[in-house]
Amino acid sequence: MKLQxxxxxxxxxxxxxxxxxxxxxxxxxxPLNRHGxxxxxxxxxxxxxxxxxxxxxxxxxxxxxxxxxxxxxxVAITPAGKNSAPxxxxxxxxxxxxxxxxxxxxxxxxxxxxxQALAAGGIWPLIxxxxxxxxPVLDGSETPARIxxxxxxxxxxxxxxxxxxxxxxxxVLAGLRVLPRLMTDSGILxxxxxxxxxxxxxxxxxQTAGDARVRIEQAPLRYPVEHPRVLCRALRRGDRTxxxxxVIWVLDVQAVQAIGACLAEGLxxxxxxxxxxxxGLAAPGHVRARIGTPLASLLPPxxxxxxxxxxxxxxxxxxxxxxxxxxxxxxxxxxFVLSRLAEREFLGFVTPGFDRVSFLPIFGTALTxxxxxxxxxxxxxxxxxxxxxxxxxxxxxxxxxxxxxHRYLYRDALDEAQSIGLDLCIGCGLCAYVCPSKIELxxxxxxxxxxxxxxxxxxxxxxxxxxxxxxxxxxxxxx
Amino acid sequence: MKLIKNILHSVRPWxxxxxxxxxxxxxYLAADNFFFSHVEETTCAPFGRDPVDVKxxxxxxxxxxxxxxxxxxxxxxxxxxxxxxxxxxxxxxVEVLFAMVRREEINEGFLVTGFIFPLIxxxxxxxxxxxxxxxxxxxxxxxxxxxxxxxxxNAALVGRCFLAFAYPGRMTGAWLTPGPEKWLQxxxxxxxxxxxxxxxxxxxxxxxxxxxxxxxxxxLGNIGGCVxxxxxxxxxxxxxxxxxxxxxxxxxxxxxxxSLTLFxxxxxxxxxxxxxxxGFQLLAGGWLFGIVFMATDPVTGPATLPAKWAYGILIGALxxxxxxxxxxxxxxMFAILFGNICAPLMDETVIRLRIRRCAAERACS
Numbered sequence: 001m002k003l004q005x006x007x008x009x010x011x012x013x014x015x016x017x018x019x020x021x022x023x024x025x026x027x028x029x030x031p032l033n034r035h036g037x038x039x040x041x042x043x044x045x046x047x048x049x050x051x052x053x054x055x056x057x058x059x060x061x062x063x064x065x066x067x068x069x070x071x072x073x074x075v076a077i078t079p080a081g082k083n084s085a086p087x088x089x090x091x092x093x094x095x096x097x098x099x100x101x102x103x104x105x106x107x108x109x110x111x112x113x114x115x116q117a118l119a120a121g122g123i124w125p126l127i128x129x130x131x132x133x134x135x136p137v138l139d140g141s142e143t144p145a146r147i148x149x150x151x152x153x154x155x156x157x158x159x160x161x162x163x164x165x166x167x168x169x170x171x172v173l174a175g176l177r178v179l180p181r182l183m184t185d186s187g188i189l190x191x192x193x194x195x196x197x198x199x200x201x202x203x204x205x206x207q208t209a210g211d212a213r214v215r216i217e218q219a220p221l222r223y224p225v226e227h228p229r230v231l232c233r234a235l236r237r238g239d240r241t242x243x244x245x246x247v248i249w250v251l252d253v254q255a256v257q258a259i260g261a262c263l264a265e266g267l268x269x270x271x272x273x274x275x276x277x278x279x280g281l282a283a284p285g286h287v288r289a290r291i292g293t294p295l296a297s298l299l300p301p302x303x304x305x306x307x308x309x310x311x312x313x314x315x316x317x318x319x320x321x322x323x324x325x326x327x328x329x330x331x332x333x334x335x336f337v338l339s340r341l342a343e344r345e346f347l348g349f350v351t352p353g354f355d356r357v358s359f360l361p362i363f364g365t366a367l368t369x370x371x372x373x374x375x376x377x378x379x380x381x382x383x384x385x386x387x388x389x390x391x392x393x394x395x396x397x398x399x400x401x402x403x404x405x406h407r408y409l410y411r412d413a414l415d416e417a418q419s420i421g422l423d424l425c426i427g428c429g430l431c432a433y434v435c436p437s438k439i440e441l442x443x444x445x446x447x448x449x450x451x452x453x454x455x456x457x458x459x460x461x462x463x464x465x466x467x468x469x470x471x472x473x474x475x476x477x478x479x
Numbered sequence: 480m481k482l483i484k485n486i487l488h489s490v491r492p493w494x495x496x497x498x499x500x501x502x503x504x505x506x507y508l509a510a511d512n513f514f515f516s517h518v519e520e521t522t523c524a525p526f527g528r529d530p531v532d533v534k535x536x537x538x539x540x541x542x543x544x545x546x547x548x549x550x551x552x553x554x555x556x557x558x559x560x561x562x563x564x565x566x567x568x569x570x571x572x573v574e575v576l577f578a579m580v581r582r583e584e585i586n587e588g589f590l591v592t593g594f595i596f597p598l599i600x601x602x603x604x605x606x607x608x609x610x611x612x613x614x615x616x617x618x619x620x621x622x623x624x625x626x627x628x629x630x631x632x633n634a635a636l637v638g639r640c641f642l643a644f645a646y647p648g649r650m651t652g653a654w655l656t657p658g659p660e661k662w663l664q665x666x667x668x669x670x671x672x673x674x675x676x677x678x679x680x681x682x683x684x685x686x687x688x689x690x691x692x693x694x695x696x697x698x699l700g701n702i703g704g705c706v707x708x709x710x711x712x713x714x715x716x717x718x719x720x721x722x723x724x725x726x727x728x729x730x731x732x733x734x735x736x737x738s739l740t741l742f743x744x745x746x747x748x749x750x751x752x753x754x755x756x757x758g759f760q761l762l763a764g765g766w767l768f769g770i771v772f773m774a775t776d777p778v779t780g781p782a783t784l785p786a787k788w789a790y791g792i793l794i795g796a797l798x799x800x801x802x803x804x805x806x807x808x809x810x811x812m813f814a815i816l817f818g819n820i821c822a823p824l825m826d827e828t829v830i831r832l833r834i835r836r837c838a839a840e841r842a843c844s
Contacts (some may be wrong), residue, residue, distance in 0.1 A: 381533065401833060421837040
């Protein structure tokens with residue numbers, strides 16, 4: 001599988017492979033609006049729930065998706081405030097995990113039953129469809145021609161498939177057995193990883209050997225190879241038999257593991273394996289935490305101190321969060337800790353640079369291969385106008401021309417920017433990362449995409465109104 | 480280091496919004512950020528950034544220019560230092576004035592322009608002409624268009640072009656014989672531009688009258704010519720440095736070299752009397768310096784990677800044609816300026832092709 005552009009810097013703070021269990025805290029916090037879905041509570045304030053019972057449901061076009069209780073306890077519902085979204089707090093009485101749904105024999109279930117089981121287990125939102133750009137439609141109207149399971153998580157430092165596989169091999173294998181049933185008859189399951197000969201992957205290879213419906217794809221270890229749109233694009237470019245309207249689903253290994261646990265053991269989605277890493281941590285590592293665990297429980301106390309910036313996500317796409325106000329949710333798999341402190345170096349621009357890593361081989365680390373010990377939440381340069389160096393174009397995974405899109409947006413030429421691919425931008429942030437002039441390309445493109453969507457919605461609404469008026473006039477003329 | 484820090488800290492109030500020197504704030508900021516790296520927090524994703532910045536980028540260009548600069552000091556003596564000083568001072572005044580009026584920071588691009596400008600002048604150029612050319616180059620070549628990052632033409636070449644057209648006689652008479660003995664003639668050699676300085680002709684000029692210079696001289700630089708362009712060896716060392724670090728785009732250089740070689744070879748085979756052979760064309764005159772240091776200037780070349788090939792190819796072809804079929808002895812300067820004009824058109828072509836590709840990709844995303 002070929003990837004255009006992309007880049008993976010050597011960053012310190014890689015989490016150690018062993019996964020540590022975090023004790024279930026007394027209180028779990030579960031927000032009710034997340035990732036585009038709005039959940040309405042299915043129980044009342046003050047009710048007691050047991051593990052796995054749906055706390056809330058989200059109504060979608062094809063059906064409804066559950067939010068299962070990650071532990072047994074008493075629920076308190078906080079309605080939406082001025083600045084906050086509605087959320088549920090669960091006072092935990094019993095942290096034990098018990099199979100709540102009936103154990104299924106996945107091999108005997110039909111696709112509709114499979115979908116319902118996954119929706120009731122809260123796992124359906126973890127699947128990403130190329131048709132909707134988010135969760136697939138539940139009613140079965142979109143059957144994928146391909147399903148891709150990504151074992152790669154190149155962004156520093158997300159939980160990668162091999163870690164999950166090492167921890168929960170049987171569940172992952174069970175999940176992989178189920179996936180082909182959700183595809184079309186000629187569908188193919190693609191397993192994407194960087195090293196198919198890896199010993200950790202042995203069991204999967206043994207299970208899938210000889211299965212014509214499973215293909216193993218080798219991908220380069222460069223961010224953002226794991227991004228669903230990049231994977232779909234690479235698949236389409238590599239396989240011309242795919243038709244433009246064929247649907248592709250993308251999942252990561254944690255989702256597959258959750259599917260296996262749900263269908264084979266009757267467990268709903270209740271925990272996540274999260275990589276907590278970055279240069280701001282003394283002992284980066286992986287943790288397994290119950291959904292709803294406050295972030296403060298995952299971080300060592302000194303990490304949450306004032307001088308650190310804590311990002312939900314990895315280095316490139318992470319957004320800053322306050323540990324006191326954040327809890328783990330179903331989509332989390334990484335927290336990245338960066339120090340905010342940066343010193344003013346004397347004649348910094350002539351440093352030989354054995355402590356910093358750049359996309360261009362302009363520092364000493366190009367010879368030594370060491371990591372970027374100087375990485376902080378700092379711009380690392382001054383803001384300048386675009387010098388058309390072309391680094392953004394070299395690094396863009398969607399083969400766009402970020403420097404030209406920037407020039408168009410600088411003049412507010414939104415239509416021209418759209419024509420050369422503004423809507424194709426996936427927001428990976430690599431262009432802004434490598435820009436020597438420190439231009440906020442990712443933010444500029446995201447803002448412009450939002451404005452475009454607004455304009456489109458506005459135009460569509462105006463168009464509809466106009467159509468209705470025309471029809472009304474037609475009616476009036478007839479009568 | 481502590482001393483500089485203390486000085487900068489103590490003069491800072493003069494440049495604040497109410498200080499008496501507030502209009503000179505860009506100069507203070509330039510000095511402050513020169514000595515101590517600027518620190519600013521990231522406010523949006525990605526929150527970590529690559530350590531490459533424009534200062535480092537420009538510094539590496541100057542490092543790559545060092546071999547040519549040192550070779551020029553060897554061949555043309557300490558006068559080169561004086562040319563450099565005048566170029567920086569004169570251009571710097573314009574740069575600072577515009578920064579003050581626009582209330583923007585002084586950009587690092589000027590450091591490279593000021594360094595390159597004397598390297599493309601004949602060593603005997605009178606100092607007032609160096610100042611005039613530098614001012615014109617920075618003013619008309621860069622600031623009028625909006626400053627660094629927005630100029631259409633290479634600022635140093637605009638200054639050189641101005642001098643070539645405004646003072647043609649004085650420019651052709653300013654070639655000096657190379658030789659390290661100039662260092663022994665201090666301080667007299669500093670101001671040598673007087674008629675009693677030893678002048679010589681350049682290899683390209685000699686070629687027009689049929690005299691071909693030995694290749695070894697062309698390679699090492701023991702010839703007449705502009706200050707920085709004589710030593711092909713020094714320029715090649717710089718080229719390797721630029722290419723290995725990725726600062727200069729290899730597409731422009733490879734395209735230019737290939738196109739010049741091809742055109743010179745074909746035309747030399749057809750018209751040996753008018754067109755010099757490719758080996759000579761590559762080493763003589765300002766070609767190597769131009770294609771390595773001036774054509775690779777990212778701002779004035781095309782912004783898109785595929786267009787950089789076309790840009791290099793155009794410059795190579797035009798250099799051969801102007802050298803052989805026009806009244807001018809050296810064609811590189813005009814070829815690059817013409818390339819600068821065509822660069823947006825090349826970018827536009829790449830964009831048109833991309834629009835089609837994007838439409839196809841949207842259909843199947």
